[in-house]
Amino acid sequence: MHCIGIDIGGTIDADEAVRASEDRFRKLVDLVPYGITRTDLNGYTLMANPAYERMMKYQPGESIGSRVWDLLVEDEMPPQEDFYASLLRDTPSPMPNITKCRTRDGELISVLFHWMYERNSEGEVVGFLSVVTDVTRQLESETKLREAKEFA
8 A cells, every 4th residue: 555645735825815815805895985896898797896886876786797888878878888899999008987877776977987907817808897986076066166267
């Protein structure tokens, strides 16, 4: 009888470290006050943090599987669809984008998207990662300030 021993202690430690790192990352994503989303190439939401779901008036987990276009205001749809198509076709450098959306309960809001490409190990674009901020109040304040200066 022959026995072969393999020390798997390092593998177990590495697996635990990966799990702990993923847990810390998830807690951080859930904690930040900005919406964070991950979408596929067709605009379907694969992941959204609680701040995004609160901003868009989704119930927890309800945004998964929804499309980016579902919340766009109709007159914003063609420019945003064209923008999205150009990202896939031309892969320009990520730049912030402001658009108008309707939350699930119909409220009109302006949102600022900071985004980047999600790439696979071969460098191919497989989706998008976004940080979303409701800038409605900020834009309203800027408009009021600009108007006040014009009348002064």
